[in-house]
Amino acid sequence: MTGIISYLVFFTTMASILAIATLGLNLQWGNTGLFNGGVAAFFGAGAYGTLLLGGTSQEDHLGGFELPYVVALAGGMAAAGILAWVVGVLTLRMRRDYLAISTFGMAIVFENVMRNAEWLSGGAKGLRGFERPLRDALGDGFAYNAAFLAVVLVLLFATYRFLQVLVRSPFGRLLRAIREDETAARSLGKSPARVRLTAFVTGSVIMGLAGGLYATFYAFVSPQDVLPTLTFQIWAMLIVGGAGNNRGAVFGAFLIWAAWTASGWLLSRFAPVDAQIYTGSIQYVLIGLVIVGMLLWRPQGLLPERLVISQSGQAPS
Amino acid sequence: MGEPILATRELTRDFNAFRAVDHVSITVNAGSMTGLIGPNGAGKTTLFNAIVGSLKPTSGSVFLDGSDITGLAPEQLFSKGLARTFQIPRPFARMSVLENVMLAPLAQAGERLLGPFLSRGAARRQEREIRERAMEVLDFMTLARLADHPAGKISGGQMKLLELARVLMGDPKVILLDEPAAGVNPTLAGTLIEKIEELNRRGKTFLIIEHDMDFIMRHCNPIIALSEGKVVFEGTAEQAQSNPVLLDAYLGARADG
Numbered sequence: 143m144t145g146i147i148s149y150l151v152f153f154t155t156m157a158s159i160l161a162i163a164t165l166g167l168n169l170q171w172g173n174t175g176l177f178n179g180g181v182a183a184f185f186g187a188g189a190y191g192t193l194l195l196g197g198t199s200q201e202d203h204l205g206g207f208e209l210p211y212v213v214a215l216a217g218g219m220a221a222a223g224i225l226a227w228v229v230g231v232l233t234l235r236m237r238r239d240y241l242a243i244s245t246f247g248m249a250i251v252f253e254n255v256m257r258n259a260e261w262l263s264g265g266a267k268g269l270r271g272f273e274r275p276l277r278d279a280l281g282d283g284f285a286y287n288a289a290f291l292a293v294v295l296v297l298l299f300a301t302y303r304f305l306q307v308l309v310r311s312p313f314g315r316l317l318r319a320i321r322e323d324e325t326a327a328r329s330l331g332k333s334p335a336r337v338r339l340t341a342f343v344t345g346s347v348i349m350g351l352a353g354g355l356y357a358t359f360y361a362f363v364s365p366q367d368v369l370p371t372l373t374f375q376i377w378a379m380l381i382v383g384g385a386g387n388n389r390g391a392v393f394g395a396f397l398i399w400a401a402w403t404a405s406g407w408l409l410s411r412f413a414p415v416d417a418q419i420y421t422g423s424i425q426y427v428l429i430g431l432v433i434v435g436m437l438l439w440r441p442q443g444l445l446p447e448r449l450v451i452s453q454s455g456q457a458p459s
Numbered sequence: 460m461g462e463p464i465l466a467t468r469e470l471t472r473d474f475n476a477f478r479a480v481d482h483v484s485i486t487v488n489a490g491s492m493t494g495l496i497g498p499n500g501a502g503k504t505t506l507f508n509a510i511v512g513s514l515k516p517t518s519g520s521v522f523l524d525g526s527d528i529t530g531l532a533p534e535q536l537f538s539k540g541l542a543r544t545f546q547i548p549r550p551f552a553r554m555s556v557l558e559n560v561m562l563a564p565l566a567q568a569g570e571r572l573l574g575p576f577l578s579r580g581a582a583r584r585q586e587r588e589i590r591e592r593a594m595e596v597l598d599f600m601t602l603a604r605l606a607d608h609p610a611g612k613i614s615g616g617q618m619k620l621l622e623l624a625r626v627l628m629g630d631p632k633v634i635l636l637d638e639p640a641a642g643v644n645p646t647l648a649g650t651l652i653e654k655i656e657e658l659n660r661r662g663k664t665f666l667i668i669e670h671d672m673d674f675i676m677r678h679c680n681p682i683i684a685l686s687e688g689k690v691v692f693e694g695t696a697e698q699a700q701s702n703p704v705l706l707d708a709y710l711g712a713r714a715d716g
Contacts (some may be wrong), residue, residue, distance in 0.1 A: 168693070204639040312561075312586065315554070319562050322551035329511070329626060330563045331537035340572050386553075415507075421510035449555050 188350025222350025268364025384443025494679025552611025
């Protein structure tokens with residue numbers, strides 16, 4: 143019984159962290175129509191940033207500034223935001239498909255830099271030696287994990303509320319108008335470039351928050367954590383849940399993470415021994431099938447975007 | 460007829476060797492409903508795009524209310540009081556009709572990222588006012604009952620009414636309409652022209668580009684005709700009807716095209 147509960151705590155923590163990242167992508171793609179193919183890099187910037195700023199000092203690479211945890215986490219989010227600003231200024235003028243390609247390529251560059259710049263990121267070995275906050279008070283056991291889950295859930299809820307208010311505000315209306323028809327929005331006096339950049343950076347900062355929490359949870363991050371697989375997972379979560387619907391983004395994150403872990407478990411349990419070394423690849427194929435299948439049969443997702451209508455249009459309190 | 464409010468001076472636009480608009484100088488007076496006609500390829504749409512900022516003029520200038528607006532971007536022109544609609548309607552399809560209209564007002568406090576959080580009271584008050592005004596405009600445009608429909612699911616004619624409703628929210632001085640009657644069923648076209656004439660009586664200035672000569676003859680005064688990138692006629696509807704040059708240029712070119 144304890145085993146199941148502690149597994150559920152672990153599962154919910156991971157799903158919630160990924161749900162935060164999916165909410166960030168929803169702001170970019172669901173609301174603004176920005177095809178970010180480099181989710182893993184912004185998640186990674188948050189993860190590396192948090193550990194570099196908050197970790198203990200290391201001999202062989204930069205970092206270990208031992209800043210207070212909240213400052214480190216905010217720094218990780220800022221790192222993701224700065225990366226997004228630079229990438230956004232360079233690429234946001236591109237058409238949707240080119241934006242996808244260039245952000246995807248940027249994420250590959252990010253992963254390779256993390257893998258090779260040992261002075262900065264510890265290279266392929268990753269960043270270790272991070273002291274999880276409040277470890278002295280809570281220990282390393284179940285109590286710590288439960289408390290951490292509580293923090294993650296509060297942050298997930300706060301992110302969700304923030305975005306709900308945002309998308310129902312005039313700002314959200316502006317994002318949707320730019321997504322629907324940029325020429326028409328410009329003819330009504332709106333400047334798309336600035337608004338697109340704002341949405342891109344804000345969404346990436348949210349992904350950075352998810353990355354920071356992820357790195358805190360494992361007290362470790364390596365280039366293996368920022369592979370393109372992560373980008374595809376987050377995309378699958380958004381598309382299955384419903385782009386343009388924040389509730390859908392959270393729902394999709396839990397559903398896909400459940401399917402991902404279940405498929406891993408089933409493959410390791412029941413697949414022939416010969417096939418088991420391919421578990422990762424098979425999961426990769428499955429996630430692709432889910433995305434393609436969903437786009438073919440239910441492109442609006444399980445919880446489709448809802449129209450903002452006159453009665454409920456007021457910003458929720 | 461009032462003072463000049465919109466004018467082009469020697470406006471020219473080339474596409475490589477081809478001169479689509481050739482030193483065109485036209486004047487639209489405040490409170491008028493000026494019609495711009497011409498056969499296909501006469502340069503109407505190029506002239507229109509050069510005025511509204513979608514195309515940069517090769518040479519010449521555009522003036523709005525006395526100030527030079529040549530080469531300004533479309534988003535800058537809307538805030539200066541120059542609005543346009545599209546020949547093929549461009550609704551924000553997956554947004555409600557009401558949201559389409561509520562988007563248009565300029566300088567909304569809630570349009571900044573942290574506006575809804577930092578100036579919450581002001582943003583809400585403004586939002587309420589915008590909502591009320593949007594419903595009034597939709598009511599005027601006979602679209603009130605469609606307020607909660609997705610704008611992509613209404614008819615083409617209703618989309619044209621919606622585009623006019625959207626620009627009215629910015630209280631523009633001059634509204635440029637690109638073929639307002641094209642592809643609209645007769646009933647809705649009737650409603651549309653009735654609303655345009657009502658707005659014109661209330662003091663809005665219109666510049667209407669139309670392919671359909673009958674439409675322009677019936678509703679516009681004065682009329683300007685373009686042919687091969689040049690102004691070939693300027694005058695009233697009566698003068699246009701009896702102007703052999705215009706009839707030849709227009710009907711002749713149309714028969715060829």
